[in-house]
Amino acid sequence: MVDLWDGLTQAFWLVITLDRELAEIALRSLYVTLTALVIACLIAFPLAAFLAVRRFRFRRLIIAILNALMGLPPVVVGLIVYVLLSRSGPFGVLGLLFTPTAMIIAQIIIIVPLIASIAHQSLRDLWQEYHDLLISMNVSQGQKMRTLIWDARRALLTASLAGFGRGIGEVGAIMIVGGNIDNVTRVLTTAIALETGKGAFALALALGFVLIALTIAVNLMIHWLGQTEREGRW
Amino acid sequence: MLFPLNVTDAQTRRWGKILVGPVSLHLTGAGATVIIGPNGSGKTTLLHLLHGTARLHAGTIAWQVPMAEARAVQSFVFQRPVMLRRSVVDNIAYPLVIRGIRKSEARAQAHDWVKRIGLDEMADRPATSLSGGEQQKLALARAFITAPQVVFLDEPCAALDGRATAEIEAILQEQMAQGTRLILSTHDMGQARRLADEVVFLRAGQVHETGPATPFFSAPQTDAAHAFLNGDIVE
Numbered sequence: 001m002v003d004l005w006d007g008l009t010q011a012f013w014l015v016i017t018l019d020r021e022l023a024e025i026a027l028r029s030l031y032v033t034l035t036a037l038v039i040a041c042l043i044a045f046p047l048a049a050f051l052a053v054r055r056f057r058f059r060r061l062i063i064a065i066l067n068a069l070m071g072l073p074p075v076v077v078g079l080i081v082y083v084l085l086s087r088s089g090p091f092g093v094l095g096l097l098f099t100p101t102a103m104i105i106a107q108i109i110i111i112v113p114l115i116a117s118i119a120h121q122s123l124r125d126l127w128q129e130y131h132d133l134l135i136s137m138n139v140s141q142g143q144k145m146r147t148l149i150w151d152a153r154r155a156l157l158t159a160s161l162a163g164f165g166r167g168i169g170e171v172g173a174i175m176i177v178g179g180n181i182d183n184v185t186r187v188l189t190t191a192i193a194l195e196t197g198k199g200a201f202a203l204a205l206a207l208g209f210v211l212i213a214l215t216i217a218v219n220l221m222i223h224w225l226g227q228t229e230r231e232g233r234w
Numbered sequence: 235m236l237f238p239l240n241v242t243d244a245q246t247r248r249w250g251k252i253l254v255g256p257v258s259l260h261l262t263g264a265g266a267t268v269i270i271g272p273n274g275s276g277k278t279t280l281l282h283l284l285h286g287t288a289r290l291h292a293g294t295i296a297w298q299v300p301m302a303e304a305r306a307v308q309s310f311v312f313q314r315p316v317m318l319r320r321s322v323v324d325n326i327a328y329p330l331v332i333r334g335i336r337k338s339e340a341r342a343q344a345h346d347w348v349k350r351i352g353l354d355e356m357a358d359r360p361a362t363s364l365s366g367g368e369q370q371k372l373a374l375a376r377a378f379i380t381a382p383q384v385v386f387l388d389e390p391c392a393a394l395d396g397r398a399t400a401e402i403e404a405i406l407q408e409q410m411a412q413g414t415r416l417i418l419s420t421h422d423m424g425q426a427r428r429l430a431d432e433v434v435f436l437r438a439g440q441v442h443e444t445g446p447a448t449p450f451f452s453a454p455q456t457d458a459a460h461a462f463l464n465g466d467i468v469e
């Protein structure tokens with residue numbers, strides 16, 4: 001209990017004194033996860049829409065695989081990305097290992113299946129509703145996908161929030177591919193792991209509270225962005 | 235021109251059961267072709283067959299151009315209107331936007347239609363929040379905004395009261411006067427008499443009687459048509 005209280009007060013001081021190191025780590029966390037999120041959405045939404053409107057041979061299989069990949073262990077993803085990016089690996093020449101870019105790549109792989117699976121469910125339901133109308137209107141494949149994505153944007157926002165949650169709190173993969181290097185790849189979650197390991201529980205807790213506050217703030221902001229739309233209600 | 239439409243032995247099945255057919259029809263496309271018949275007789279299915287959105291298992295449906303081209307100048311108003319999750323005006327503008335017309339231009343045209351169907355006060359409301367009758371009017375505006383050559387209407391006034399029906403029929407008459415051909419199904423014999431130039435009477439998935447409206451209504455050739463027009467129960 002003492003530690004919890006210590007953590008809270010320390011978090012409070014770290015935040016109101018605008019601790020430079022904390023700000024840097026928090027911003028890096030945001031940068032890595034938000035970048036990964038944007039790219040993941042750009043991949044996952046069209047993929048989900050494609051799977052909703054197109055009938056082809058391995059569609060069910062791909063959907064099943066996507067669903068299974070939602071539970072992908074981040075550590076394993078980290079390990080695979082590590083092997084691919086390591087000096088002797090196929091992408092070694094790029095020199096990406098132990099950079100924020102490597103962390104972004106790992107997070108994209110982790111959250112794409114999650115976002116695509118959730119998005120696919122809502123897009124498929126919407127397609128059921130729209131099918132007859134859009135077929136009757138001779139709408140092209142690309143237009144169908146765009147219409148579904150636009151009209152389901154509320155649900156897709158929720159899907160992306162789930163992706164953000166999984167990314168921002170993730171530690172296993174980014175620890176491996178980022179290396180938790182001070183000033184370079186250290187983010188909130190890896191810092192928490194480090195401080196806990198050192199026995200600095202109060203500081204670790206403080207960082208934890210900052211992480212939670214950040215997550216809530218981003219969620220509220222994205223939510224608010226969705227609400228301010230003129231039409232409302234969906 | 236899409237007409238005349240020649241249908242020969244058209245048939246569609248579901249789970250091995252014949253839903254409609256074999257149907258043979260020759261439609262000249264004079265004004266409005268009205269499809270009547272009891273519930274489950276195949277009116278909706280036949281409309282979809284002619285529009286090319288139901289699978290044709292046997293026979294041919296021949297417009298004067300290939301089906302895909304024909305469908306591009308046709309619209310379909312469904313028995314249960316489908317509302318896009320957008321505002322009223324964006325729903326009506328949608329077919330134009332699909333055709334690559336600038337959004338501002340499409341919205342301007344849609345606003346004209348919103349006024350015409352008397353929904354100006356709700357132009358920016360989500361279409362899904364409209365009443366059934368209002369949704370039906372929206373669907374009508376959305377069908378006509380592209381100035382199609384043929385409009386299919388599946389019981390367009392089923393959900394409407396007398397006044398709304400009169401409003402809709404006025405719009406239909408106006409569009410017909412401008413050269414749009416209608417193919418519609420209805421349960422309302424008054425409406426059939428008011429609008430029809432040609433009649434197709436369906437019974438159990440088959441065309442039981444068909445021909446020009448005036449002789450059909452004054453002197454139907456079959457007992458079933460006679461009974462149906464009298465309001466008797468016809469299976």
Ligand SMILES: Nc1ncnc2c1ncn2[C@@H]1O[C@H](COP(=O)(O)OP(=O)(O)OP(=O)(O)O)[C@@H](O)[C@H]1O
Nearest residue numbers: 248253254271272273274275276277278279280313
């Ligand atoms: N998707 C489907 N699967 C199986 N049966 C169907 C399907 N669609 C229609 N049917 C059947 O085909 C027959 C014709 O249906 P259809 O909807 O065309 O009738 P309708 O004349 O439009 O009836 P209503 O006046 O009630 O609208 C009915 O017996 C119906 O049960």
Ligand SMILES: [Mg+2]
Nearest residue numbers: 277278313388
């Ligand atoms: Mg019907």
